[in-house]
Amino acid sequence: MSFPFFPSAGITRREVLRLSSMLGLSFVLPALEGRAAEARGKERPKGLILLWLAGGPSQLETWDPHPGTLIGGETQAIRTRIPGLEIADLYPQMAERIHSLNVIRSLVSKEGDHERGTYLLKTGYRPDPTLTHPSLGAILAHELPRAGVEIPRYVALGPASSAGRGGFLGDEYDAFKVHDPARPLENVTPATSRRRQERRLSNLDVLEEAFRRGRRVQLERTLHRDTIDRALTMMTSAQLRAFEVEEEPQAVRDAYGRNAFGTGCLVARRLIETGVRAVEVTLSGWDSHANNFEAHRANAGLLDPAFASLVRDLEERDLLESTMVLCIGEFGRTPKINPLAGRDHWPTGFSCVVGGGGLASGLVLGETDPEGRKTEPGDPVEVKDLYATILHVLGVEHNKHMMTPIGRPMAFSEGRLLERLLGKA
Amino acid sequence: MRLPRLRNFLVPLGVAAAVCLLVASAIRMPRVPTVPALPDAASASLARAVERVNAEFDRQWRESGLTPAQVADDLQVLRRLSLALHGTIPSLEEIRRFEQDTAPARLERWTRHLLNDRRFADYFAERLARSFVGAETGQFIVFRRDRFVQWLSEQLQRRTPYDSIVRQMIAEEGLWTGEPATNFITAAVANEEIDENKLAGRSVRAFLGQRIDCAQCHDHPFADWKQEQFAQLAAYFGQVRMSLVGVEDAAGEFTVEDRETLEKRVISPAVPFGADWQGNEGTRRERLARWVTHPENRRFERAIANRVWGLMFGRPYFDPVDDLPDPPTGGESDLLDLLGEDFRNHNYDLRRLIEVIAASRPFRLDSAHSLDDEAQLAQLESQWAVFPLVRLRPEQMIGACLQAASVGTIDRNSHLLVRLIRFFRERDFVEAYGDLGEDELQDHAGTIPQALLRMNGKLVREVIEPNPFSSSGRITGLAGSDEACIEAVFLACLTRRPTETERKHFLAQFGAATPPQRSAIVEDMFWSMFNAPEFAWNH
Numbered sequence: 001m002s003f004p005f006f007p008s009a010g011i012t013r014r015e016v017l018r019l020s021s022m023l024g025l026s027f028v029l030p031a032l033e034g035r036a037a038e039a040r041g042k043e044r045p046k047g048l049i050l051l052w053l054a055g056g057p058s059q060l061e062t063w064d065p066h067p068g069t070l071i072g073g074e075t076q077a078i079r080t081r082i083p084g085l086e087i088a089d090l091y092p093q094m095a096e097r098i099h100s101l102n103v104i105r106s107l108v109s110k111e112g113d114h115e116r117g118t119y120l121l122k123t124g125y126r127p128d129p130t131l132t133h134p135s136l137g138a139i140l141a142h143e144l145p146r147a148g149v150e151i152p153r154y155v156a157l158g159p160a161s162s163a164g165r166g167g168f169l170g171d172e173y174d175a176f177k178v179h180d181p182a183r184p185l186e187n188v189t190p191a192t193s194r195r196r197q198e199r200r201l202s203n204l205d206v207l208e209e210a211f212r213r214g215r216r217v218q219l220e221r222t223l224h225r226d227t228i229d230r231a232l233t234m235m236t237s238a239q240l241r242a243f244e245v246e247e248e249p250q251a252v253r254d255a256y257g258r259n260a261f262g263t264g265c266l267v268a269r270r271l272i273e274t275g276v277r278a279v280e281v282t283l284s285g286w287d288s289h290a291n292n293f294e295a296h297r298a299n300a301g302l303l304d305p306a307f308a309s310l311v312r313d314l315e316e317r318d319l320l321e322s323t324m325v326l327c328i329g330e331f332g333r334t335p336k337i338n339p340l341a342g343r344d345h346w347p348t349g350f351s352c353v354v355g356g357g358g359l360a361s362g363l364v365l366g367e368t369d370p371e372g373r374k375t376e377p378g379d380p381v382e383v384k385d386l387y388a389t390i391l392h393v394l395g396v397e398h399n400k401h402m403m404t405p406i407g408r409p410m411a412f413s414e415g416r417l418l419e420r421l422l423g424k425a
Numbered sequence: 426m427r428l429p430r431l432r433n434f435l436v437p438l439g440v441a442a443a444v445c446l447l448v449a450s451a452i453r454m455p456r457v458p459t460v461p462a463l464p465d466a467a468s469a470s471l472a473r474a475v476e477r478v479n480a481e482f483d484r485q486w487r488e489s490g491l492t493p494a495q496v497a498d499d500l501q502v503l504r505r506l507s508l509a510l511h512g513t514i515p516s517l518e519e520i521r522r523f524e525q526d527t528a529p530a531r532l533e534r535w536t537r538h539l540l541n542d543r544r545f546a547d548y549f550a551e552r553l554a555r556s557f558v559g560a561e562t563g564q565f566i567v568f569r570r571d572r573f574v575q576w577l578s579e580q581l582q583r584r585t586p587y588d589s590i591v592r593q594m595i596a597e598e599g600l601w602t603g604e605p606a607t608n609f610i611t612a613a614v615a616n617e618e619i620d621e622n623k624l625a626g627r628s629v630r631a632f633l634g635q636r637i638d639c640a641q642c643h644d645h646p647f648a649d650w651k652q653e654q655f656a657q658l659a660a661y662f663g664q665v666r667m668s669l670v671g672v673e674d675a676a677g678e679f680t681v682e683d684r685e686t687l688e689k690r691v692i693s694p695a696v697p698f699g700a701d702w703q704g705n706e707g708t709r710r711e712r713l714a715r716w717v718t719h720p721e722n723r724r725f726e727r728a729i730a731n732r733v734w735g736l737m738f739g740r741p742y743f744d745p746v747d748d749l750p751d752p753p754t755g756g757e758s759d760l761l762d763l764l765g766e767d768f769r770n771h772n773y774d775l776r777r778l779i780e781v782i783a784a785s786r787p788f789r790l791d792s793a794h795s796l797d798d799e800a801q802l803a804q805l806e807s808q809w810a811v812f813p814l815v816r817l818r819p820e821q822m823i824g825a826c827l828q829a830a831s832v833g834t835i836d837r838n839s840h841l842l843v844r845l846i847r848f849f850r851e852r853d854f855v856e857a858y859g860d861l862g863e864d865e866l867q868d869h870a871g872t873i874p875q876a877l878l879r880m881n882g883k884l885v886r887e888v889i890e891p892n893p894f895s896s897s898g899r900i901t902g903l904a905g906s907d908e909a910c911i912e913a914v915f916l917a918c919l920t921r922r923p924t925e926t927e928r929k930h931f932l933a934q935f936g937a938a939t940p941p942q943r944s945a946i947v948e949d950m951f952w953s954m955f956n957a958p959e960f961a962w963n964h
Contacts, residue, residue, distance in 0.1 A: 129636070130745075152873060170869075170870060171869050171870060171872050172870055172871075172872050172873070174872060174874075176873065176874060177874065186882075187877040187878055187880070187881040187882050188877060188881065189881060190880070190881060191881050191885075191886045191952075192949075192952075196945065196949055199934070199949050200949045200952045200953050200956075201953075203930070203931070203950060203952075203953030204956055204957060206926065206930045207919075207953055207954065207957040207959060208957060209926070210924050210926065210927055211957065211958055211959040211964075214791070214794055214795060215793050215814065217797060217802045218792065218802065218806075218813075218814045219814070221814075222816065222870055222871060222958060222962055223870040223871050224871050224958040224961065224962065225958070227870075227872060227875070227876040228876050228956065230876070231873050231876035231877050231880060232880075234873065234877075235877075235881070405744075405745070406745055406748070
């Protein structure tokens with residue numbers, strides 16, 4: 001990694017870091033190379049925020065209500081600023097914001113199991129026992145490297161069980177997991193004084209030197225030193241402030257909601273501003289086999305303010321054109337209401353909201369049968385096509401093939417572009 | 426009133442007693458003085474098998490013009506063995522005993538010693554179980570999986586022949602609690618339905634080392650399989666039912682839905698080769714079990730030889746571990762045939778297989794080599810002429826940290842408290858360090874969260890803290906000289922002595938240090954050791 005501030009002094013980045021941390025000078029380090037952090041609008045490198053609704057949200061209680069029908073349940077609809085589009089009345093704030101994004105009401109998949117559905121919706125591929133596909137975020141981190149970003153380029157906020165994986169791109173592209181975005185980051189503070197940290201690192205150099213003898217090539221491949229250096233860089237980086245949500249005004253924090261998910265969305269915006277490529281924020285609790293309506297009401301109370309604040313913030317800061325927002329879960333829920341007032345898994349005709357990052361806006365794709373008789377939605381959209389489109393718009397060659405460890409070339413996505421979302425049809 | 430007061434008095438007393446016990450157990454001299462010699466016959470038979478394996482490698486290396494690495498130091502081999510068989514590094518106590526042992530065939534005897542330790546059965550069962558029942562940890566799966574691993578560990582301890590273990594997994598009937606082998610089947614139950622395809626795919630991958638679920642890109646005979654043949658194999662599981670008496674076989678046909686016509690078709694069980702191996706008796710699963718484990722089914726013994734090789738080296742002989750090339754034909758044989766044949770002739774004894782691999786030349790070679798060229802090294806590695814660097818699995822990492830931090834051996838004889846600490850810390854750490862699931866034998870580089878965890882995590886901070894129980898504290902307190910102290914830390918952490926440069930580097934730190942400064946120096950040494958690549962990568 002080049003270090004523009006000290007072009008010819010012949011000292012390594014690590015020495016600089018060590019020196020600066022020793023002297024308490026970490027503020028002299030550049031926050032971001034160039035002006036990437038400040039660039040706005042279309043000029044800005046692109047990123048993705050995934051709002052992951054774990055458990056499978058009901059399309060009928062979110063973006064595709066059918067009030068007054070047999071399947072509609074108690075959920076009512078409200079109008080939005082997209083002419084003709086009504087969403088569940090649990091989302092009054094989103095009703096005012098959703099025109100900046102698009103709604104897809106006809107996603108189809110064949111995966112009705114949580115684990116398999118999550119895999120498909122994170123990667124765009126159905127599970128394959130012979131290899132692990134990278135998630136959208138991992139592909140972005142891999143394909144769109146960014147100089148000067150000292151914190152991980154792919155971050156997962158909230159419950160981590162479904163955090164995206166690097167898969168065949170390598171573990172180093174796994175999402176960096178932050179379980180509770182409202183609490184200080186774990187393991188980024190040295191456990192000892194500066195002087196002793198120095199001694200520890202100098203010991204490490206001596207040990208590594210001995211081990212390198214006869215193992216230079218093998219050792220380089222482990223990325224051991226590289227990871228330690230990057231971890232040290234991260235530990236002293238001013239960019240870690242992106243996680244310090246206390247810096248935000250009270251009113252902003254209140255608007256997002258003072259809960260793990262709301263805070264996560266706010267941190268996500270701060271991370272994107274810092275130059276992170278992909279952020280996942282997880283909200284769980286959607287698996288409403290019983291008491292579907294209560295569960296969705298409670299979750300909407302968290303999702304609506306956080307999502308709407310995020311979209312507003314991105315717009316006001318001129319970041320929406322460079323930042324895609326995708327709000328989705330592993331599948332939808334059955335039109336039929338079961339005897340426990342619940343809805344079960346439903347992988348055909350489920351909904352998502354997606355927009356920003358250069359996509360068209362204000363579109364509604366597909367429709368479901370208000371009577372719930374037809375399984376197939378009108379104008380079905382395959383998950384892989386949506387993901388090909390997302391990658392394409394974010395500047396990744398979606399059909400580029402990578403060689404996998406099992407020697408089988410694999411495209412980032414096998415989908416076809418959804419021309420309408422690109423604003424072309 | 427009296428009771429709480431009594432408790433106030435008893436609890437500290439109990440803690441004090443526990444502490445005394447701990448200290449006493451840690452300070453006492455090594456328990457078992459010697460590791461017994463191998464019986465002559467066993468020793469000669471092992472030597473013959475190893476000889477054949479070595480001859481095969483010598484031939485390969487000669488033909489490719491490769492100069493293998495030097496033979497590794499015995500202590501380094503002991504470290505590899507401990508990591509592979511117990512999931513941890515040798516304790517200072519074990520190292521001292523090993524070094525005092527000067528009788529012949531030391532490594533062979535110690536391999537057997539490690540295999541006879543209960544820690545082997547427990548650890549190896551867990552490693553093998555990944556290929557049999559996966560690594561998933563769903564809330565219901567976890568209990569069945571634990572029961573399965575426990576059962577497998579018992580089989581390893583009793584030296585149940587591997588073919589019999591596999592037959593039980595495929596064909597056993599009964600409740601998952603009472604007949605734990607049935608959890609091979611229950612692991613493939615989703616939404617109360619048995620997934621016959623998953624069972625067929627897993628059986629062939631785990632037991633025969635073939636991926637039939639991926640026919641797109643390979644050109645061995647399995648790749649020529651049609652959907653039909655896969656379904657025929659799945660049909661062997663088509664009569665399995667889950668009932669009140671657990672897993673059982675009922676009458677009934679296995680049907681699949683035709684994708685075009687959406688009509689159901691009955692599929693009869695059939696195997697792709699060796700049809701007469703299955704016999705006619707018993708349930709479908711019993712026939713499949715006989716076919717899989719038939720002595721003439723070379724793929725069976727080759728698959729386990731490849732897997733055990735992988736668990737010993739961290740890399741399978743053929744990668745990926747469950748997608749082997751066809752067995753050589755025309756009377757030819759390769760390494761897997763050599764190992765497989767020996768394994769079969771020794772009653773499918775997994776320990777025998779491990780002993781042969783552990784004594785083979787590739788396992789004894791150094792991980793360092795004088796060649797420094799990437800392409801040449803890749804060739805050396807591909808032919809096992811140098812020992813590969815492989816990232817420690819999370820539980821090996823934590824096992825190694827905890828073991829290094831405790832002078833005595835942590836095993837089933839350890840004090841309950843120490844074991845409990847290990848248990849709880851291990852789970853959290855494995856979670857944070859990231860498990861590799863079923864892909865564990867593929868190449869993995871280090872990650873930033875791992876580096877952060879090692880450098881700044883609570884676990885490392887706690888175990889290196891100098892206190893009367895940790896080696897950090899005890900080595901500082903008990904080692905006579907600075908030199909002895911440095912040496913003890915190196916042995917406890919890296920299973921080797923310091924080089925001259927290292928010795929000087931650390932000695933300089935001691936200088937005229939006061940006692941508190943000394944313990945800080947030792948604590949820092951431990952930290953550096955835990956973060957060194959030599960510690961975090963098997964070599």
